[in-house]
Amino acid sequence: MDSGSSEENGVRERLKSLVKACMDAAASLRFFPGSVRVVTHYDADGIASAAILTKALLREEKRFHLSIAKQLSSELIEELGREAYGMIVFADLGSGMLEEIDKKLLSAGKRVIVIDHHERQGVINEERMSLIHHINPLEFGISEDISGSGMSYIFARSMNPENRDLAFLGILGAIGDSQTGSIREHWGVLGLNQEILKDAISSGRMKVSRGLRLWGRNTRPIHKALEYSMDPYIPGVSGSESASVQFLQELGIELRNSHGWRTLSDLSDEEKKKLSSAIIAERAMNGEENPEWIFGDVYDIPFMSGELSDASEFATILNACGKTGNPWKGVGMCLGDVRCVDEADDVLTEYRREIGRALAWVNRNRDCIRESEHAVCLIAGSNISEHLISNVISVMHRSGMLPDKPAFAFADTEDGNIKVSARISDRLLEKGLDLKEIVTRIVEKTGGEGGGHAGASGATIPKESLELFISEAESILEKRKSGKTGTQENNLNTSQQEKIVISGSGEDGSAESEGPGEGEIERREAEERRGQEGREETDNTEMERKGLVRYFLS
Ligand code: C5P
Ligand code: ZN
Numbered sequence: 001m002d003s004g005s006s007e008e009n010g011v012r013e014r015l016k017s018l019v020k021a022c023m024d025a026a027a028s029l030r031f032f033p034g035s036v037r038v039v040t041h042y043d044a045d046g047i048a049s050a051a052i053l054t055k056a057l058l059r060e061e062k063r064f065h066l067s068i069a070k071q072l073s074s075e076l077i078e079e080l081g082r083e084a085y086g087m088i089v090f091a092d093l094g095s096g097m098l099e100e101i102d103k104k105l106l107s108a109g110k111r112v113i114v115i116d117h118h119e120r121q122g123v124i125n126e127e128r129m130s131l132i133h134h135i136n137p138l139e140f141g142i143s144e145d146i147s148g149s150g151m152s153y154i155f156a157r158s159m160n161p162e163n164r165d166l167a168f169l170g171i172l173g174a175i176g177d178s179q180t181g182s183i184r185e186h187w188g189v190l191g192l193n194q195e196i197l198k199d200a201i202s203s204g205r206m207k208v209s210r211g212l213r214l215w216g217r218n219t220r221p222i223h224k225a226l227e228y229s230m231d232p233y234i235p236g237v238s239g240s241e242s243a244s245v246q247f248l249q250e251l252g253i254e255l256r257n258s259h260g261w262r263t264l265s266d267l268s269d270e271e272k273k274k275l276s277s278a279i280i281a282e283r284a285m286n287g288e289e290n291p292e293w294i295f296g297d298v299y300d301i302p303f304m305s306g307e308l309s310d311a312s313e314f315a316t317i318l319n320a321c322g323k324t325g326n327p328w329k330g331v332g333m334c335l336g337d338v339r340c341v342d343e344a345d346d347v348l349t350e351y352r353r354e355i356g357r358a359l360a361w362v363n364r365n366r367d368c369i370r371e372s373e374h375a376v377c378l379i380a381g382s383n384i385s386e387h388l389i390s391n392v393i394s395v396m397h398r399s400g401m402l403p404d405k406p407a408f409a410f411a412d413t414e415d416g417n418i419k420v421s422a423r424i425s426d427r428l429l430e431k432g433l434d435l436k437e438i439v440t441r442i443v444e445k446t447g448g449e450g451g452g453h454a455g456a457s458g459a460t461i462p463k464e465s466l467e468l469f470i471s472e473a474e475s476i477l478e479k480r481k482s483g484k485t486g487t488q489e490n491n492l493n494t495s496q497q498e499k500i501v502i503s504g505s506g507e508d509g510s511a512e513s514e515g516p517g518e519g520e521i522e523r524r525e526a527e528e529r530r531g532q533e534g535r536e537e538t539d540n541t542e543m544e545r546k547g548l549v550r551y552f553l554s
Contacts, residue, residue: 010141011142014140014142015140015142015192015548015551016551017140017349018135018137018140018142018154019158019548019551019552020152021133021135021140022135022151022154022155022157022158023158023552024133025113025115025133025135025155026155026156026157026158026159028111028113028133029060029062029087029089029113029159030060032086032087032111034063034085034087035062035063035064035065035085035553036057036062036063036064036065036085036087036088036089037064037065037067037080037083037085037087037088037089037091037195037522038050038053038054038057038064038066038067038088038089038090038091039066039068039069039076039080039088039089039090039091039535040053040066040068040069040090040091040092040148041065041068041069041071041072041091041092041093041095041148042068042069042070042322042327043092043176043230043318043319043322044172044173044175044176044177044316044318044319044330045070045092045147045148045149045173045176045177046068046091046092046093046148046149046173046322046327047173047176047318047321047322047327047330047331047334048147048148048149048152048169048170048172048173048176048318048334049091049092049115049148049149049151049152049169049173050066050068050091050327050330050331050334051166051169051204051330051331051334051335052091052149052152052153052155052156052163052166052169052170052333052334053091053152053155053156053516053540054066054068054335055156055163055166055335056155056156056159056160056163056166059159059160059162059163059368060159060160065085068322068327068331069093069440070387071093071460072090072093072094072096072097072173072184074097074100074324077097077100077101077104077105078104079107080104080110080301081104081108081110082104085110086110086111087110087111087113088105088110088111088112088113089112089113089115089366090113090114090115090116091115091116091148091149091151091152092115092116092117092118092147092148092149092152092173092229093116093148094112094114094115094116095114095116095117095118095119095120095121095134095136095138096116096118096119096120096121096449097121097124098114098120098123098124098134098450099121099123100119100122101114101124101132102122102123102124102128102132106124106125106128106131106132107125107235108129108159109131110131111130111131111132112131112133113132113133113135113155114132114133114134114135114136115135115136115148115151115152115155116134116135116136116148116151116454117136117137117138117146117147117148117150117151118136118148118451119138119440120134120136120138120139121449124170128525135151135154135155136151137151137192137444142191142192144179144191144453144454145171145174145179145189145190145191145192145193145194146174146179146191146192147170147174147176147177147179147193148173148177148191149169149170149172149173149174150170150171150173150174150192150193150196151170152169152170152173153166153167153169153170153196153199154170154196154548157199157548157552158552159519161552164202164203165203165204165205166314167196167197167199167200167203167205167206167548168200168203168205168206168301168311169334170193170196170200171189171193171196171197171200171206171299171311172191172301172311172314172315172318173310173318173441174184174193174196175189175312175314175315176315176316176318176319177453178453178455178456179193179453180296180297181426181429181455184293185362186294186296187213187295187296187297188208188297188299189297189299192548195548196532196548197299198548199548204302205301205302206299206300206301206302206304206311207299207300207301207302208297208299209297209298209474210295210296210297210298211230211264211272211295211296211298212264212275212276212279212294212295213231213232213294213295213296214229214264215228215229215264215312215313216228216264216310216312216313217263217264217310217313218263218264218265218306218307218309218313219263219306219307219313219323219348220263220264220312221261221262221263221281222248222255222261222262222263222264222266222267223241223244223245223248223261223302223517224241224244224251224256224261225263225264226238226244226247226248227239227240227243227244228398228399229496230398230399230400231280231398231425232283232293232294232428233283233288234247234279234282234283235285235288237279237282238400239399239400240332243346246280247278247282248275248411251271251274251275251278251331252274252400253267253271253274253275257518261287265310267328271541274533276294276295276354279294280292280294293298299311299312299509301314303336304336306344306345307344307345307348308333308341314333314388316348317328317330317333317344317347317348318333318334319351319391320347320348320351320352321333321347322387323351323354323387323388323391324347324350324351324354326343326347328340329343341356343549344419344550346547353387354385354388355391355392355395356483357430358380358383358385358388358392359392359395359396361380361383361384362378362380362384362392365383368380368381368383369402370404370470371403371405372470372474373474374405374406374474374477374478374481375405375406375408375471375473375474375477376402376403376405376406376407376408377407377408377409377410377469377470378392378393378396378407378408378409378410379409379410379466380392380409380410380411380412381410381411381412382411382412383411384409384411385411385417386411386412386413386414388411389409389410389411389419389421390409390419390421390456390458392409393407393408393409393421393423394421394456397423397425404425404427404428405428406422406423406424406428406433406435406438406473406477407422407423407424408420408421408422408469408470408473409421409422410466410469412463413460416463417448417460417461417462417463418448418460418461418462418463418465418466418469419459419460420439420450420458420459420469421456421457421458421459422435422438422439422452422456422457422458422459423435423455423456424454424455424456426455429454429455432473433454433480434454435452435453435454435455435456435457436451436452436453436454436457437454438457438473438477439451439458439459441454441472441476442459442469442472442473442476443459443461445468445472446461446462446465446469446472447461447462447465448460448461448465449461468550477519
């Protein structure tokens with residue numbers, strides 16, 4: 001069998017090292033004799049991480065205490081240092097606070113496991129390295145397409161093969177962290193997330209099909225789903241409720257049934273086909289590039305019902321749990337706790353009401369939006385909560401309320417700083433714009449700390465740095481436009497190259513060199529069907545050959 005190119009082997013080696021580090025960390029947790037302290041982030045990714053660790057620790061019959069935090073501040077680390085726990089596990093946060101962890105926890109003799117995917121900040125004193133396991137894909141040269149919950153999954157899987165049934169939570173967190181994207185017409189999770197997805201599928205906890213890429217297939221009235229659809233854009237329909245209604249009526253698609261508004265999942269196959277063809281025709285007629293690129297992976301969680309059976313909607317609800325002060329309910333939902341699952345609707349309603357209030361405030365105060373040549377800023381002060389500002393800017397940005405420029409939103413924080421949330425469209429992302437890089441550079445000037453991803457990034461900066469932040473952003477974007485930064489547009493970055501290589505890995509562990517272009521979705525569908533059909537009679541060993549699991553066997 002072809003052993004693959006050196007690049008492919010490189011990726012496989014890096015993955016092996018990552019899994020090895022997870023296994024070492026998992027062993028140190030398993031053999032730690034006392035109770036364990038767990039701290040995770042309060043967004044969808046952090047909540048999914050919390051659920052994974054909770055289940056994994058319960059399986060090991062470990063005593064633990066979990067907290068879900070807005071951020072890992074120095075104060076929180078100090079508090080943890082005063083507690084009696086001898087081992088602390090951080091997930092979806094921690095890498096940005098290594099120095100504080102070193103000074104306040106390791107130097108007090110505590111053992112620490114950091115499971116994260118954010119950029120590292122600071123170094124650990126050489127003498128105390130034996131007290132910490134820092135498992136972060138960036139440390140192994142893997143830069144994207146893995147979330148905090150994906151890392152928590154690999155960690156949990158390292159602890160016990162039974163935890164393979166938690167892989168779906170790794171995907172849920174990745175979707176919550178906006179780690180869906182496209183390579184040509186393929187749209188879905190990519191790279192390492194694809195490997196975790198295989199585990200989720202083979203463990204029977206997630207199903208993938210191909211469908212129209214509209215948000216809210218189980219909960220959003222179909223005319224609303226069309227109205228809110230900006231990517232894919234439907235000319236003459238996106239952005240207008242009445243045009244969406246008319247579009248459906250002209251196709252003879254009923255808007256209501258006896259229970260109320262119909263959602264995408266209520267449509268018959270025939271109606272879905274008719275709708276897809278009409279959307280493609282509308283896009284083609286209006287000169288949209290690649291009019292037929294309107295489909296994507298639909299991730300279904302078969303043992304959940306209602307909105308929680310669609311991974312995108314589940315991820316939104318997890319996020320809503322965090323942002324409305326109910327992260328615990330999110331953990332319960334992930335673990336299938338019936339009382340928490342029953343509250344999904346209420347949490348989502350409350351969250352929508354709060355976002356609605358914030359959007360109404362923006363509408364009444366249009367001067368809070370400041371547009372410059374290269375960027376658009378939403379300056380909310382204390383009028384929008386720091387917990388909601390990122391969601392508000394995402395909604396505004398996605399729904400076409402803002403021009404297609406990098407968008408920055410600012411809100412006052414409870415502790416006297418400013419929370420910044422930055423977003424760019426897929427179009428700008430594909431052009432090579434990297435918000436993480438931009439925000440990181442700005443924060444070097446303004447003070448504070450920031451990070452995130454190329455398409456969605458955030459920061460906390462001192463209150464007095466607002467204007468400096470805005471002018472720095474403008475100046476970096478201006479320089480970039482005039483080609484002074486050296487960043488090449490349209491060049492594949494390393495992570496995109498990795499995506500292709502990892503996705504090309506064969507089912508039996510061999511690396512095929514083809515990328516996930518044409519035929520990839522069909523291939524995966526067939527693979528999934530085989531997984532489904534063969535589940536009863538296939539023994540574990542055979543299923544374990546799929547996905548990430550093979551790295552645990554070599
Ligand atoms: O908060 P928001 O959704 O805008 O964050 C976008 C991304 O930026 C997330 O990945 C988040 O973890 C990251 N971020 C960060 N440092 C901050 C705020 C956000 O790395 N201070
Ligand atoms: Zn995350």
